[in-house]
Amino acid sequence: MTTQTTAPETPSTPTTGTPATGLIALPEHIGRALATAGALLTIAATFLAWTWTADFPGDLTVYGYPGGLQVLVLIGGALTTLFALSSYGVKGLGWLAPAGADAGVKLAALATFATAWYTVIAISVELGGVVNLEPGGYVVAATTLATLLGALALPFKRPAPDPIDPDSTGWEQFRHRLGHGWDTTKAVFAADAPRPVRALPSYAEILIIVAIMALGLTVFTYGIGTPYDELFVGFLIMAGFGFAALNKAGLIAHASQITARHQNLSICGAFLAAALFPFTQTDDKYATLGVYILIFATVALGLNIVVGLAGLLDLGYVAFLGVGAYAAALVSGSPNSPFDVHFPFWAAVLVGGAASLVFGVLIGAPTLRLRGDYLAIVTLGFGEIFRITANNLDGTSGPDLTNGSNGIASIPNLDVLGFDFGAQHDMGGFTIGRFANYFFLMLLITAVVVLVFRRSGNSRIGRAWVAIREDETAALAMGINGFRVKLIAFAVGASLAGLAGTVQAHVTYTVTPEQYLFAGAVPPNSAFLLAAVVLGGMGTIAGPLIGAALLFLIPNKLQFLGNYQLFAFGLALILLMRFRPEGIVPNRRRQLEFHEEADAPAALGKTGA
Structure with missing residues (x-):
């Protein structure tokens, strides 16, 4: 005797029966729209002047040309926008979030908010009050706050996939296993659902490895060559939360799989990128740090x-x-x-x-x-x-x-x-x-x-x-x-x-x-x-x-903090070990040890496949 099961009536709810909600009590579609619009307005705000005087380093007085910390906020706004559009199922952006875009939207919005508000506060403190802010400073503070509030309205946990109906046709079961988030009424992927990753040709993966190495060289060169302290602190904020956003979206894991398939090429590419570093420097000031x-x-x-x-x-x-x-x-x-x-x-x-x-x-x-x-x-x-x-x-x-x-x-x-x-x-x-x-x-x-x-x-x-x-x-x-x-x-x-x-x-x-x-x-x-x-x-x-x-x-780079240098450094290490105890580049065995409940079933599934 067999018992027939049916799919639940609301496919967007978890198996517990409780809808997936965010931290802010806003409807999900409103939060998603607010995060997208806020990120676009943040990009526009970086082309406005944030202060009236060039005494604050980076010259944030120019209209139409971002400089200094504005560039970092621009990058954060662009990343938030891409993740938000990916969560809508925009064609061509599915590769950006293989593990779902909502977590990436939250962290990218947080990175942009933290960098922008750090800049606004630094301008106010160093120049003697908020009176030194130009309209662009107020605009970017408001838009990044709105973006963050909209992102926090998104669900924090991905809804569990629907069980397969045994009476479904073979094509429907295949489509269910393929997407785990495919909305049959809209013919798009549901928000924050994992996208199937297509196998790429070898030449495409090699181009991706080249792009990864070029990006790594750019980020390292920018970080080591920051000419003033405020810019380096903003760089740390944006790089830290930006890396977390890419990791939560699954892009880091996908890139790691590609480099692992071409390990020898990736190692040679990394050394070639490192060898180009001295040619990016005009003197020995930062080459000293490099050696x-x-x-x-x-x-x-x-x-x-x-x-x-x-x-x-x-x-x-x-x-x-x-x-x-x-x-x-x-x-x-x-x-x-x-x-x-x-x-x-x-x-x-x-x-x-x-x-x-x-x-x-x-x-x-x-x-x-x-x-x-x-x-x-x-x-x-x-x-x-x-x-x-x-x-x-x-x-x-x-x-x-x-x-x-x-x-x-x-x-x-x-x-x-x-x-x-x-x-x-x-x-x-x-x-x-x-x-x-x-x-x-x-x-x-x-x-x-x-x-x-x-x-x-x-x-x-x-x-x-x-x-x-x-x-x-x-x-x-x-x-x-x-x-x-x-x-x-x-x-x-x-x-x-x-x-x-x-x-x-x-x-x-x-x-x-x-x-x-x-x-x-x-x-x-x-x-x-x-x-x-x-x-x-x-x-x-x-x-x-x-x-x-x-x-x-x-x-x-944190020597300007004086006696608080080791305190800030130790706090950063504590946060890193709290949220990524297996390390920045984890060994698979250690990753399973620290995230056994979440990762072990997936690992076992891959092994069995």
């Missing part, structure tokens, strides 16, 4: 082998960077070195990497039999022992090796095959300065580290690292030599940090013990390195690189 970011990112990727793959909590990892830097400085011809030698760069690299490797083995051999918090405490002690030892090797408290707190200074610039890294060079009509030269060198070393990470992560030893990380007892029971596997991870991670240290010694000219603290206001230090791995995404390649770039760039 330091690469040093920090390379060390973070080496730590990712220890923490992300093997699951070993190392709180003294910055010491290996210091070992490599000191070893290279001692043999690179510095007048403060007790050794009267001047090795070529390739030999200094080998010395720095080998010294870090030896110290990694010496420290790891007696300590890696510990687990968890005990291992973390021992590695933290090693980091402090290294710094104190380097401070005491001054000829008074110990042998004269490191020149004590003064460090090893006057490290000469590199000269590789006649190419002087300290001099300017002309390349294709562009003048490349000292820090740009080191940027290219560090980019090459980063490529080597990425290659080592990829090859080791996909190897037999890499799978053993993951097994140890997930359950060491089970891995030992399956015959994995846990101590040997962990020691290899420790040694590989240490040697990679030593490679970066050799370049750091030549870039900074001086190596001192104070550069290698556990925690401090400016990275690299062990705390920031660990944060870069965790926040960026443990066990991934792009995660630590992006995390290190953010964690180095943001503190440098």
Whole structure:
């Protein structure tokens, strides 16, 4: 005996019987119209003057030409408009929101509102009151508020799909499974319903990858080159909420799937885009930040082998960077070195990497039999022992090796095959300065580290690292030599940090013990390195690189906050871990751990398909 089921009368209601409503008590169609109209008016408001004087940076006094923070509000308004039109089912915009547009509308509207109101408040505070606002300032405040109110009226949860009627025809069942949001009365997709993603030709996906890399280079260059503090704060607001909007709409996940299908091409494209960065700069001011970011990112990727793959909590990892830097400085011809030698760069690299490797083995051999918090405490002690030892090797408290707190200074610039890294060079009509030269060198070393990470992560030893990380007892029971596997991870991670240290010694000219603290206001230090791995995404390649770039760039740009710098930075980290605990670029396994209820059924469904 079979029981026949029928579809519910209201297809837009969830299975609980409660209509999907927003935070604001407005009808959904009115909220959607208000958000769309408000976003369009916001775009128009960016072409008006927001203040009467050019004393506020960015020159927001011009009609018909957005500048400074107005450009960011314009981008937010355009993004909100596109998501709103996509929610109406406008033909050609379905690709913009594969997971539904309503969440994207909310976050994009919030980004635009926050950036606009931050600008209006900053103008009022810095110039002495709201009297300094021009009509455009009042207009943009009103339109962004209306847009946000309209967006908050949209449903917060997507209605559950209707159950399939067994009496339906095969075509109707197919259409139901395809769309889960297809309105048969209007022949359009319902708002906030997932669109089916079509398979694209290879050339189209390659063009998408090129566009992604170009967008990433543009965003990074814009962020690192913001000429004044107010613009950088507005950039952080817009970039943060904008990324969240694209992620909630499913566009980030769709782009990740495309890059994963062309992984080798994506990695080469990312390095090519990074290599173009020095050509976007007119002087060494921001190229300096670029080379330091690469040093920090390379060390973070080496730590990712220890923490992300093997699951070993190392709180003294910055010491290996210091070992490599000191070893290279001692043999690179510095007048403060007790050794009267001047090795070529390739030999200094080998010395720095080998010294870090030896110290990694010496420290790891007696300590890696510990687990968890005990291992973390021992590695933290090693980091402090290294710094104190380097401070005491001054000829008074110990042998004269490191020149004590003064460090090893006057490290000469590199000269590789006649190419002087300290001099300017002309390349294709562009003048490349000292820090740009080191940027290219560090980019090459980063490529080597990425290659080592990829090859080791996909190897037999890499799978053993993951097994140890997930359950060491089970891995030992399956015959994995846990101590040997962990020691290899420790040694590989240490040697990679030593490679970066050799370049750091030549870039900074001086190596001192104070550069290698556990925690401090400016990275690299062990705390920031660990944060870069965790926040960026443990066990991934792009995660630590992006995390290190953010964690180095943001503190440098927030120096105007003075004593409140670390407070604001810590608050941002707390919010990021609250709303994206798996990291910016999550590993699929960790994503399932943090979002098991939401993602596990989908993952199981994909596996079964």
